[in-house]
Amino acid sequence: MSDGELAAYSLVELAVDRLRRDILSGRTDPGERLVEEQLTRRLGISRAPLREAMRLLAQQGLVEHIPRRGARVATLSDDDVRELYEVRDVLERHAVATMPARPELTGLRAALEVMRKATEADDRLELANAHRRFHTEVVRLGGNKQMAGLYESILVRIQLYMAVNMRREAETARAEDGVARHERLFGAIDAGDTEGIRAALSEHGARTYLT
Template sequence: MSDEELETYSLVELAVDRLRRDILSGRSDPGERLVEEQLTRRLGISRAPLREAMRLLAQQGLVEHIPRRGARVATLSDEDVAELYEVRDVLERHAVAAMPAQPDLTGLRAALAVMRKATEADDRLELANAHRRFHTEVVRLGGNRQLADLYGSVLVRIQLYMAVNMRREAETARAEDGVVRHERLFAAVERGDSAGILKALGEHGARAYLA
């Protein structure tokens, strides 16, 4: 890869990271137009790496292209959200059923530690990412890497839906409540309590997932 190609690739990564953070933090609302001229100025890049970044974000389900109208932050209907939660539930149940008696909890502990730090720092985006990582690590314990990757992509789309509500939930819910729920889930995994794991996962519904 040439120096020019490396530079272009780095600009694409920069654009993906910045736009992804805007979307998943709720800074950019679902349905909001993504205007090329504005984004190239704000990010300090040309149209080519921006368009590649938008293509990659579309693959992740975070951006959608509307014919003759350009790109916008992806939107989800109530039906979309309900179906995503159904898929999430199916994948979780499959993973829990396949968990070994003594799983390696290193990744789960690390995600919980990040969650605690993000809660203390009131970093909502990092907290949401830590929640997603924690749940993905739970599913990864089932031993199916492809299933865990699919599960992670589902959670990203759910986070897109929930991002707008993060600001409101921060005003009404105690930030530490989310940590307590995940500590309860961690304890169930640690003691190998399948029923307890599923019960704790069930408490992470559409309203509670990012609380």
């Protein structure tokens, strides 16, 4: 890769990172238009890397391209959300059923520690990302890497849906409660308590996840 190609790729990465953070933190609402002229000025990049970044974000389910109207932050219907939660639950149940008796918990422990630190720092985006990493690590314990990747992509889309609520509820939400839920789940996994794992996962329903 030439220096010019590397520079262009770096600009794409920059744009993807900045826009992804804006979307998943709730700074931009679902359905909000993403205007090229405004974004190129704000990010300090040209149209070519911005368009490539938007293409990559569309692949992640975070951006939608509307014919003759440009791009916007993706939206989810009630049916979309219900179906995503159903798929999430199926993958979690499969992971629990295939989890070894004594799984390696290093990744899970690290994600929980990041969650604690993000809670102390009141970093809502990092906290949401840590929640997602924690749950992906739970599914990864089932031993199927492809399934874990699919699961994480579903959680990203759910996080998009929850981002605005997270922003609006930030003043009243108790982030400590979220940490406590994940500590209970970690404890059940560490103890090999299958029923306890299922009970802890059931606490992470559509109304409580990422809050």
